Amino acid sequence: MKSIVRAFVVVLALTGAVASTHASSSSVQAKVSAAKVSAIPTPWCPPDDPNACGIDQ
Amino acid sequence: MSAHAFINLLGYLEPIFCAFVLTALIRSESVRKFPSLTLLLSVRLISSVACLALIDLSGRAIEKHLAYKLYFNTYWWSYAIEALLSLAVVYSIFKLAMAPLKGLATLGVLVFQWAAAISIAGSVGMAIGTHFTGLKFLIAVVTQLQQTSSILTLCLLLFVCFAIRPMGLTYKSRIFGVSLGLGLMATVSLIDSAWLGHSPQLFSTINVAKGVTACLTLFLWSAYFALPEPKRRIIVLPTTSPFLRWNQISMALGDDPGFVAVGGIPPEVFAPAEIEIMRRASMKMAEPEHEEMGLVSQSA
Numbered sequence: 428m429k430s431i432v433r434a435f436v437v438v439l440a441l442t443g444a445v446a447s448t449h450a451s452s453s454s455v456q457a458k459v460s461a462a463k464v465s466a467i468p469t470p471w472c473p474p475d476d477p478n479a480c481g482i483d484q
Numbered sequence: 485m486s487a488h489a490f491i492n493l494l495g496y497l498e499p500i501f502c503a504f505v506l507t508a509l510i511r512s513e514s515v516r517k518f519p520s521l522t523l524l525l526s527v528r529l530i531s532s533v534a535c536l537a538l539i540d541l542s543g544r545a546i547e548k549h550l551a552y553k554l555y556f557n558t559y560w561w562s563y564a565i566e567a568l569l570s571l572a573v574v575y576s577i578f579k580l581a582m583a584p585l586k587g588l589a590t591l592g593v594l595v596f597q598w599a600a601a602i603s604i605a606g607s608v609g610m611a612i613g614t615h616f617t618g619l620k621f622l623i624a625v626v627t628q629l630q631q632t633s634s635i636l637t638l639c640l641l642l643f644v645c646f647a648i649r650p651m652g653l654t655y656k657s658r659i660f661g662v663s664l665g666l667g668l669m670a671t672v673s674l675i676d677s678a679w680l681g682h683s684p685q686l687f688s689t690i691n692v693a694k695g696v697t698a699c700l701t702l703f704l705w706s707a708y709f710a711l712p713e714p715k716r717r718i719i720v721l722p723t724t725s726p727f728l729r730w731n732q733i734s735m736a737l738g739d740d741p742g743f744v745a746v747g748g749i750p751p752e753v754f755a756p757a758e759i760e761i762m763r764r765a766s767m768k769m770a771e772p773e774h775e776e777m778g779l780v781s782q783s784a
Contacts, residue, residue: 428655429655432645432655433645433646436641436642436667437642439638439641439667439668439742440638440641440642440667440671442671442674442675443638443670443671443674443675444638445632445637446671446674446675446677447631447674447677447678447679449488449678452643453772460628460657461627461628461630461631461673461676461677461680462563462627462673462676462680462694463497463559463563463566463694464554464669464673464676464694464697464698464701465489465498465528465532465626465670465694466495466497466498466691466692466694466695466698467532467535467536467539467559468491468500468502468539468598468691468698469559469691470555470559470560471557472552473757474552474556474557474619475549475553476552477546477648478701478738479542479549479551479552479606480552481539482542482543482551482552482555483543483548483551483668484540484670
């Protein structure tokens, strides 16, 4: 049990570390580089988007 | 069930789970112990309900452009508050975990405060570098802050997991449960950050992963707070334990030093009683010498 929990935590930390290196390289292209951890859609478009970012779809 | 319908379902499940955790927190009388977590969950619940209501009402009760503008503001302002509160949660969890080791807790809190201050300063600095203004600047600050906060959270999780025995905790402790949930969210947040460079859309596949993680974390927390927490164990450490040594060293750090008067002391600074004690003490110190000298002269 102890080993499983520890292995899971290490995997989480390693995944986070790898993702953070990718995030820092991709954030150069993307203007927004993080969003809420939630199923609620992230509003990427500017607030005055003519299509309202497809909110009603 | 399509991916879009599944995302919608997760979106509706999230505030329900959030309400469950809050109820469990209140019922287990843990609000005082975890005030920042309670605040974080409250903000999340309110913002989720408001965002879902705006999505549902857009194009019907509210004109879609106005609905999107409101949605945009609600989402990013609540995200900013949540980013700051998640830092506060990490800080409070660290303090709670380290409570039995006072010396290390003081040292750790000091290090944490510096790390958090540098993170905030770094986030603001990087956002200034983008030359954004207004709401875009806020978004840039918050996204940077969230990334550094995620890294700090993963560090905390690793620490709590590997130093669980010297802190008298078990894997059933709420401190570990909260750390694990935060760690899950932090990892997915970092993966999401890497993903966003490739596919920034309102409804995206990554939303499924984020929704599942959010619901899983909230479910995990509600289980931890609904079930009774095992009492903290008596901490028994070997005398050679580095935790014990470092705790002793840290406790000694920062103590006020004692002072020794070396010279130039006028007699007025002493109380008459102190002068009397010193006079008698010096007389007593001189007596054995006299006696010894007397003995020597008698024997001679």
